[in-house]
Ligand code: ADP
């Protein structure tokens with residue numbers, strides 16, 4: 001299918017930390033232009049695998065070939081390989097004492113011996129690409145998380161790597177800043193750059209990737225195109241993982257509950273999953289908690305979002321009906337109100353349930 005030599009070729013890779021077997025017999029090839037997302041539960045070796053690929057975490061056994069060269073042999077000049085493989089971390093790892101421009105030009109000048117003027121010109125072009133030319137002279141502490149991560153991406157690109165490895169590039173960000181970073185990565189994917197991305201953003205993984213690795217228990221459990229992994233997974237563990245539901249839960253046990261915390265929580269949840277209904281959802285919650293269900297405590301409020309199907313639900317759960325002051329009559333009265341509230345305030349795709 002693909003006759004080109006792979007850029008990355010991994011065979012029988014294992015990694016142990018003492019007794020702990022973190023990577024077990026990993027085998028795969030990556031060809032130029034592939035965008036591979038690594039998904040899976042935490043602790044299954046995704047970061048360790050990325051770190052093994054550029055020998056930040058040397059494997060216990062097995063072989064890694066980069067661009068036709070075996071890098072796992074003793075004495076291989078790692079600086080040579082690291083110029084081919086860029087890495088972007090969750091926590092940005094910028095040099096705080098350097099300006100944005102210096103952060104980007106440092107490696108090209110000192111490792112690739114590029115003339116300073118040339119390195120600066122390249123860096124400015126890259127900053128333009130990530131939308132941050134105006135921040136060239138700023139220090140990292142003056143930037144938002146999303147801006148720092150875009151600088152980190154520009155810094156990785158400055159070495160003209162063959163491959164960039166991203167380890168949860170948006171996990172440390174405020175939800176409002178996730179979008180700007182993902183859009184830079186999308187743009188790189190379109191430009192044909194080869195990338196491996198560890199991510200928990202399922203919808204992003206689904207539409208940016210040419211291939212997905214579902215990792216579980218130190219293995220690549222399932223390797224396939226996004227349609228396979230997300231729509232017709234072969235393994236039940238893959239299915240369970242990709243169909244998981246995001247949850248936001250609040251226990252409300254008295255009248256002086258922290259409604260501001262709920263307000264902020266709902267808004268952040270809606271921004272994170274791109275739901276555009278934070279204010280409506282909160283208005284609904286407020287009306288339910290303060291009016292229709294005012295006398296019902298304790299009460300559990302749950303907001304869920306199934307990323308793949310896109311269904312969002314708000315559930316008001318009354319756990320202990322025996323001890324709640326809610327009578328049959330009150331229930332009968334509440335039901336039509338809930339129904340009306342739903343019809344009046346909820347846009348499509350938004351379900352509200354009263355669970356007893
Ligand atoms: P993931 O990125 O999928 O969440 P990791 O690759 O970070 O998983 O970690 C896999 C396992 O390896 C975890 O159990 C973790 O605690 C362990 N681990 C990772 N790095 C080290 C280390 N340097 N020393 C010991 N154990 C480690």
Ligand code: MG
Pocket residue numbers: 046047048168198
């Ligand atoms: Mg990790």
